[in-house]
Amino acid sequence: MQIVSDRVPAKRVFGLAVPALGVLAAEPLYVLVDTAVVGHLGALPLAGLALGGVVLSQISTQLTFLSYGTTSRTARLHGAGRRDEAVSEGVQATWLALAVGFVILVAGQLLAGPIARALSGSDDIAAAAVSWLRIALFGAPLILVTMAGNGWMRGVQDAVRPLRYVLLGNGISAVACPVLVYGAGWGLEGSAAANVVAQVVSASLFLRALVAEKVPLRPRPPVMRAQLGLGRDLVLRSLAFQACFVSAAAVAARTSTTAVGAHQIVLQLWTFLSLVLDSVAIAAQSLVGAALGAGERRQARGVAAQITGYGLIFGCVLCVVFAAVSQVLPHAFTSDPGVLGEVPHAWWFFVALQPVAGVVFALDGVLLGAGDAAFLRTATLACAAIGFLPLIWISLALGWGLAGIWTGLSLFMLLRLVAVVARWRSGAWAVVGAVR
Template sequence: MLFPAFTDAARLRRELRETFSLATPLMLGQLSAMLMPFIDTVLAGHLGASTLAAVAVGSQIWSFAMMFLIGTMLALPPTVAQLDGAGRRASIGAVFRQALWLALALGLFAAFAVRQSEPLLRAIGVDATVLPQALEFLRAISFGAPALAIYFALRGMSEGIRRPRPTLYFGLFGVSLLLPLAWALMYGRLGMPALGARGSGIATAIVLWLQALAFLLYVVTRRHYRDLQLFAHFEWPVLAQISVLLRLGLPMGASILMEGGLFVATALLIGSLGATAMAGHQIALNVASLTFMLPLGLAMATTIRVGNAVGRNDYSGVRYAGFVSIALTLGSQVVSALLMWLLRMPIAHLYSDDVQVIALASQLLLLAAIFQFSDGIQVVANGALRGLKDTRVPMLLTLLAYWIIGMPLGYLLGFHYGYGPRGLWVGLIAGLGMAAILLFTRFYRLAMNNSWRTLAPAPHSSTQT
């Protein structure tokens, strides 16, 4: 039996309603956030395969920085959710202030690392016609790294207290700004110089800072956050408190890096096969990333719902929150897979006019349709485990799935057996499939045996069974 039997129909309906209420703004917010690289990709595609490949390669390196920042800052939502569930909202402000210091430090480190990426790009053999533009893109976008980290600290705090709508508001805000700004800077419109890939990086960095500042202003002025006293007084960094966040966040960051790194490494390897291969891969990956925002939004909601249940010491609440979200994810992924299968050619035409690029992209979209189910299950199961503050074992499980199974198989098929991009995508399918099995099994055992209390002891002692 895949899921435990839920005999309380009223509670099941309530869980579905509350999960939908929390997840819908998060899903829409994630979709709006993904429209930013979508905009960059489409605009670059119509400047030629070389510019598209440069933005694609640069975006993969930038993705490493984003995954590191986002993954580490994911320590905040379950921490805040457990405090909120336990009725300890007065403690949230102190945690948040330390999270801001952590975000600033991580953002500056990420910006420096992104700017030092030329040796890596040369080592993996990125095409010489693509490399200069990719480096210009990375140097420009790196200035947005601190803003991105601060933005996710604000998001984590807001989502942890079950206020997910700002994620949607500021996601749409970013998209509405990026489209005209990137168009002007990339194409040389509205009196701007035509900067191509560099213009894309500049536009994104500017928008990231505007999003962070707007979110900060929102939090300061809205009444929903006043009782938290987020900015009641100034605090210097407290290493003991920051280390608690790091002990929780670094394994999360490592897990996300290992998953995302599988995709990034695949893209960089495909980049060595030429601009056409990279462009076709980028189209298929961009579409898969858009559909991934639906289960990712559900995963974020699951973290909060599970974290709240942990704070209440609610055993059955943990099970309902986790398994209902996984079931919902299976439904959403059926729709995504069908759309990729049936509309693969029109989707590819939307991105490019190059016949060879369209042909490859449509083939890869078929493979992307296959891994929709495993990709959805693994991300939501991981979200449920984050709500339990179970981070170290999932990190090891993702290492096994992605880098001991997925990447070696993809490399073998892609280069040794000559299947190229298609072989590397089979490796993605294998890695995601194994991760889905392992992470779901981990959550199932913890939830059904009530053994999660040894991982994340609740702040009070009342227990519901």
């Protein structure tokens, strides 16, 4: 058991976690506003927004290393008292964001049509999606700049400014969206333009903060290569998650219409609660990375135990809360009796997994903060290949429906729990030094 001096004040943990939660929640909340505005244009524009939004969201989903990886590397240097070098990691991550973003912008303009047609199966929906996507893609480099900005600021334990920047950008965009869609008469394209406005505002603020640090702004290819090495592991890990959840949606869709509706409701709640729990993981990244950078291995282990405890407590609280509202909350999402009848087949898996998710996400943050991305990559790929994916497709073959799908998710999470707890207890992740 860790002694009190190995812990950090709870206020410090939540001073990082709460603003991080605000940043994580800002984009989904803006999407809800955007959806509500476009929804009044009719079914076709709404379908185009949905399809285009899925494609654009893959940028932030697959390139999280620009935030999480940058936090890990920056936190170590910050903990070692080398702030200028820590901020320089942000400079290099920003150059990387601009370069990768430019490639995505060009490739997206060329491939928007074929991708939309492949995903939609409808020429009308594909055309609407492409009209939205071609404009929204101009924000892609700026989305990545914002991710890099979040990464280095979290690393130096400045969690409040990123929240302000993201909220300001999304707030201005939320006001601009109905003005451009209805007032200017731009329709669906107005939604895309408002999306770009949000990215311009937020990215500009992050760039201004970086320049204000007065560190050298020239590109340093060796540092960017090191960041890409960490990025490779995180991208592969993210692809494993995508393979699992896309497979689950595909099997649900092949089960029945009511099953896919129920799966969507429970999965969206799972995704939202993942944001809540992930905010604690972000605090772990910053604090553990700083402790290891300062050479305080014992403190890093103490902080890891402390934050894992918080994750377990939060998971248990969420478990109790969502068990209590099981007869009420699903009705807020649908009145269809068939869908409501299917919800319990997934609901109780979702509820029971919250304590497991609390520990897994917290330890993900600990290991990411320690720069142990290679282990997380291998563990996630193995757990997906052994647990989730086989049960998903067996569920389809044997007609297990939602119960089979969520049994697969449960096995995936339990295998991840075993893996990350074993790694945490081994202490092999706690490598001290300003760089790893």
